[in-house]
Structure formats: C-alpha cells, structure tokens
Amino acid sequence: MAGVYWYDGKWYAEEPKIMGPMDHAMWLGSVIFDGGRSIRGVAPDLDRHCQRCVASARAMLMKPTRTAEEIEALCREGIARMGPEAELYVRPMFFIRKGLGGARPDPDSTDFILAIYDSPLPGFTGFSATLAPFRRPSPDQAPTDAKAACLYPNGARASAWAAERGFDNAVMCDAEGLVAEFASANIMFAKDGVVVTPSPNNTFLNGITRQRVIALLRQAGVTVEERAVTPEELDTADEIFSTGNYAKVQPCTNYNGRSLQPGPIARKARDLYFDWAEKNWRILPKAA
16 A cells, blocks of 8 residues: 655655564564544544554653654654545554563663555445454553553454454453443444443543544534443444544444444534534645
C-alpha cells in the first residue's frame, strides 16, 4: 500500500527496517500506538490522538521523545504529502529498544516512528457479530490505561473465533461478564430511542471517536446512557453499532444470527460526526 513513514528525522516512501531480534519491543512487546484518520483532508481530533499517544507511552514506562504538538505537526506534514484526496490511517508509535534486567523496559531507549498510509474508509454497509468467550483484562492484569500493542492479540483471537463461525466481528465482555466492546471498536446499542453504551471501567479503551459521538448525540437531543450492559440486552436491541477510528460509525446488521437494519440513530451518529469533522478538522483544502 502507498504510504509515507517518518523516522529519525527523515521521510521514507517505503517502510524503514528499524528493529532487530534483541530490541525490547520485538521480544517483550513494549510498543504503543495511536490511530488517527485523514479522510480527504479532514483529520478529526488529530490533536487528541497525538496527546493519547504520549500518555500511552508514559503509562507503558516509556520516556516519550516527541511532544504531542511535535507529533501532530509531523502528522499534518505526512498527510499533506499524501494529497487532498487520500483516505489515510495515521499511526504514531513509541517503542523500547533496551531492557533493564530480565523484562523491565529502559525508558531512555524509547524510540518513535510515524506511519501514514492508504486505508479507505468503509462504507455504511454493516457487519455481523457474535458474543465470544474471550474477555477484556482488568487493570491489574494488563496495561489497560494505554493503547498498547500487547492488548490486541486477545481481540484478534476473539475475531478469529467469530470468523470461524461465519461472523465478521466479536463482542467481548469484561472479567465480570458485562459487555465491554467489540473486538476492534467500541459498542453502542439503541432501545426505544435511547442509546446505551458500556461505561468506561478501565477494561477497554474509552475511544476518542466514542467520546465524540456521545457528545454529538447528546447535543442533538438524543439520550445516551453510559452504564453496565449485560449480554442479554444486545439480544433485544433495536440497533447495534460500533464507534471507532478505523470505520467511525458502522451498523451491526446481524448479531448472533438475528438480522438488524442499519438504524436511524446509527445514521444520525454518522452524519453528525462527519458534519462536525468537516467543520472543525479540515487541514487540507478540498481538491479542485
């Protein structure tokens, strides 16, 4: 795929090969990333993604080598290099080179790389999902306060489990058996005109897109409840939809074999989000 990559003061048109088998990140997983978007020159909440990148690094015992403002400036430059019509994933990353003792990362060996690459925004077509047996960890079991790479393999196992059963995605619970999120995005559902989403309990990422959609729906007069959600509630929901950086707002059109239509609240959430993004986060002029 086409992309641009920044590392150690230089831009590259191909992925730079920067890691070896003795790097701490390679064999002990000390990697964090964030995921922003630029969609035809609109980069929603780019500042917050860069701020979370730095916060995640600190939560993972790293010493960030770039400020959020410096990362945002690099993101803007890379987005401009890709052109005004590009639909992009924007991925700044911190990682650790060396260790202290057997496993502890050496903060002074923190390194940084930025990848910006083609990633078309999915259409509002929907996906299927099923409840999976894999769970999100509690904060005493994993670094759930960071967007850490080590948190994602269990979500990948849940997705693979769902795919083996003919579904596109999986719903994951927390250690208490309450709904946490989809394997790759936050979850919301609608019942009788009210939107419900699990309240952040430090077992899943309180996504930036999730927070933005909640705020926009509330501003538009839609009631949004953040609370504990049982798996049974999804079985009778009028709508189920995801919020996340990759696809923004997507309807779940089949849950556990029950067909669902892309509903009016999911459509409203998506329209509100992109209207807001266009008004507030256009960083490149529209193509002629």
